Amino acid sequence: MSHLPRHATTYGLVVPDEETARNGAQELAARGHALVRVSPAPASGWRIDSLDEGPFPDDDETWWTAAEERIVSRLSEDLGGTVRRSMALPETARRFFLEGETICDRTAGQVRDARLSALSSEPARAPCPVIVHDLANPEPSDGPAGEPVELHGLDDVDWTALTGAYGPADDVPDILRGLAANDEGWEESIEEYFSTVVHQDTCYDCTPETVGFLVQIARAPGLTPEYRLDLLIHLAYIATIDPVPVTAEAGTDEASTAEAATCQAVIERIPDLMTLWPDVSGAARAWLIVLAALGMDGGAPPAVAEFRSRVEGPSPALDLALALVSGDEDGALKLTIAAASWDQQVPPLLEAPIPLRARHLKVLLHLALKELTPAR
Template structure:
């Protein structure tokens, strides 16, 4: 039984020449995209060496009502085809009528209804596996333990004045205000939410790192290590550090690499809080430790004991532990297993870049789904909670 998705997906593939663009248009037509258009990226300027754009509209139908799964499967195919032909792609979603109205102009190769492409669409997707049931998570690592006090008082930041912040930059210009942001974070209390928002707006703006990002890491770690820091605030910082170390461009940009290096450098000291923190914070510490198997090995027995204390399945902890132990076979098995039920995992595994970076991205997606509470950083960023 087929299913018509609520939203249509418009794919745009940019390719280096007309021949590759027409080949991509053939592929999208064969796969049952309802509207397929091709033309120069700059309309009316088909000069030698110009890039070409192919647009295709996927209106379904899909083999089942698991829309996110089948859309992700189609996106993986498009990504692979675009890469094979020497280009790249982007996609947007809208209701079918709106998507058709705003599809870029070009030579129309195909223009059909969803009913007319039904057989071709289902034939293309029948080569993909349906989603298997996700593990049923029984643990409560999304729920941070309540704090006994609202704030433990300001945390002193050693060396804050030694950094030439005014000569560095962030998203909005000079980083001369970063010390104030960090001091507000160290103060805790009712200003925590605003301080987190200020830092993650300027110093890590929408995931982008700047000159001021790497030198700020040591101060975040100082705050996270402070015994007086409320548990909920520590959890926010650990999640933030995990995202900053993992969720990078492909290939990583220089400031991203430096940020990750700073997090790795401070990781042994950060792990010293292990005996005194609750389960949710421990889960994120294991995720962070997966970045450095050599560093993680000194606490591997403690990590494993923690895993034994966690009830039921935990794909994120299992993968993090395999990465901490540098067990390549187990990491491969666990990522492939996750790819059978998690939308984002196949996409991450198919990306270019170093294998371990892609595996860390997979781990981050699993950790978000399992461990991210509604926090000062917002609901689990990818909406992957199951």
């Protein structure tokens, strides 16, 4: 039984020349894209514009849309081009479809056989693991403890010589002090941090300098537990923007980007963060395991493996983190491939042109954010 999706997907590919555009357009037409056109690109090269209106093999629209996007992305790479995607109701997508030479113009009914045949080699979504543990919903505390955290060495850094998202980083100390205040202004300070210090997955030369102070705050005994958990999640996030290789001694790899330098700064402080283990909640311990996967050498401490044994039911995030902590590359690969069979966001992460371990770490963060943070 086939299914017509509610939204159509428009792809816009820019390729080097006319011959490449025509060849690519024919491939998309053969895949059952309903409307395909080619035209000279405004700047240089040629455009291929195509409209996928379905049908899909079943009603799992998110899964099949993601599958087709991966295929079109690979086609674009093979053609030496780039691709953009947008979604709209079919009538809206057709109304605003770009002009050009029409290669094909058919209805969803006319392309049904070609569309289903093209997707027949793609597996349907596998059953998702049913998460029964409650690590994403820790017990709330009584609110901010009201005990500010003293930051050692903050004034020893020449922040004016460093840069953030908007120029000199001289406002960064106040952002860190806002976090250290441990009060109701926490959310505002976090927003300022992710506007000035880390901005849309971009780090700056000031960013790695802030990591030690974030760790100081996270380790403060009087920090509100929700804020500590928040910091652990954010540290895992910034450390996986550009994960660096693990070496026998932390910090011996030369970081080529500010993002990699930030990752290195987190790796160097993982032993400090792990000292939190005896005194924090299960939710915080889960994120400590995720952080440990970044760079702990020598395998998981017994307490970490014991913690997993007490977590009821499936835990793709913890299992992958433990495989990475212990250096079990084959196990990590099996876990990520399994996740790709039920989570449509995993395959693009596994296909990224970065080292395998970095791909696994990005998958880990994705799975951890889904499994170990409250649903929104």
